[in-house]
Amino acid sequence: MTDLSGKTAFVTAAAQGIGRASVLALAAAGARVVATDINPDALAGLKGDGIETRRLDVLDADAIDRCIAETGPVDILFNCAGVVHGGTILEASDEDLDFAYALNVKAMVRMCRAVLPAMIEKGDGAIVNMASVASSARGVPNRFVYGTTKAAVVGLTKALAADHVAQGVRCNCICPGTVETPSLRERLSAQGDYEATRAAFVARQPIGRIGTPEEIADLVVYLAGATYTTGQAINIDGGWTI
Numbered sequence: 001m002t003d004l005s006g007k008t009a010f011v012t013a014a015a016q017g018i019g020r021a022s023v024l025a026l027a028a029a030g031a032r033v034v035a036t037d038i039n040p041d042a043l044a045g046l047k048g049d050g051i052e053t054r055r056l057d058v059l060d061a062d063a064i065d066r067c068i069a070e071t072g073p074v075d076i077l078f079n080c081a082g083v084v085h086g087g088t089i090l091e092a093s094d095e096d097l098d099f100a101y102a103l104n105v106k107a108m109v110r111m112c113r114a115v116l117p118a119m120i121e122k123g124d125g126a127i128v129n130m131a132s133v134a135s136s137a138r139g140v141p142n143r144f145v146y147g148t149t150k151a152a153v154v155g156l157t158k159a160l161a162a163d164h165v166a167q168g169v170r171c172n173c174i175c176p177g178t179v180e181t182p183s184l185r186e187r188l189s190a191q192g193d194y195e196a197t198r199a200a201f202v203a204r205q206p207i208g209r210i211g212t213p214e215e216i217a218d219l220v221v222y223l224a225g226a227t228y229t230t231g232q233a234i235n236i237d238g239g240w241t242i
């Protein structure tokens with residue numbers, strides 16, 4: 001089992017879904033975990049040994065720098081924040097693209113930039129970025145903007161890993177299939193027929209079910225402690241990319 005005692009982990013979008021499950025799993029592995037989210041009310045219920053909560057909007061560059069300065073050196077960064085835009089290229093405005101790029105890519109870059117100097121100084125650090133199977137892993141219908149930005153996450157992960165591998169910093173990303181989270185349930189409801197849309201989402205997972213946030217959180221913990229793994233995009237998708 002991965003032992004993260006003595007490490008400080010920093011998680012974005014920690015109030016619900018995969019971020020929340022990852023906070024609990026990182027803390028269970030012994031880390032001090034700084035759990036951040038734009039929604040302080042939802043964060044308030046996140047309690048446990050070693051867990052601290054802070055409000056952070058990752059779209060605010062100054063707030064990122066302030067939050068990292070207050071946290072102190074970070075050993076493990078889990079960049080979880082991201083937004084799903086639904087639709088094809090013909091249904092995506094420049095504003096949709098700009099917003100998704102700002103949240104899914106640019107904010108992630110800024111988070112990495114904020115934690116890297118301390119990791120390099122220590123000669124040790126692990127960054128885990130949230131990508132998706134909808135990315136360079138595969139094309140998914142009606143996920144044009146999303147897939148574009150998540151492919152950028154795979155690219156930035158490999159570029160950062162190549163630049164900093166010799167300084168002890170590892171950087172990997174996670175490509176989930178469909179995962180049971182509050183935002184997934186919102187997306188299913190938005191389609192009108194919840195049960196039919198849910199059945200269609202289940203059908204595209206060869207394993208026959210939707211994944212759980214806890215299953216993704218296990219991979220976050222693994223990558224936080226995987227000292228010989230860097231620059232990888234790991235699919236965790238119920239067989240979607242077999």
Ligand code: NAD
Nearest residue numbers: 013015016017018038057058081082132176178179181183
């Ligand atoms: P979610 O969408 O249910 O929750 C997202 C959280 O992000 C919320 O707590 C929200 O308050 C927070 N948030 C939104 N904007 C923010 C901002 N500007 N700054 C900080 N926090 C902000 O969570 P989820 O479904 O677990 O998704 C988390 C990540 O996993 C996303 O990057 C998503 O693209 C990715 N992902 C999800 C799935 C899935 O099926 N759920 C699949 C693949 C990848």
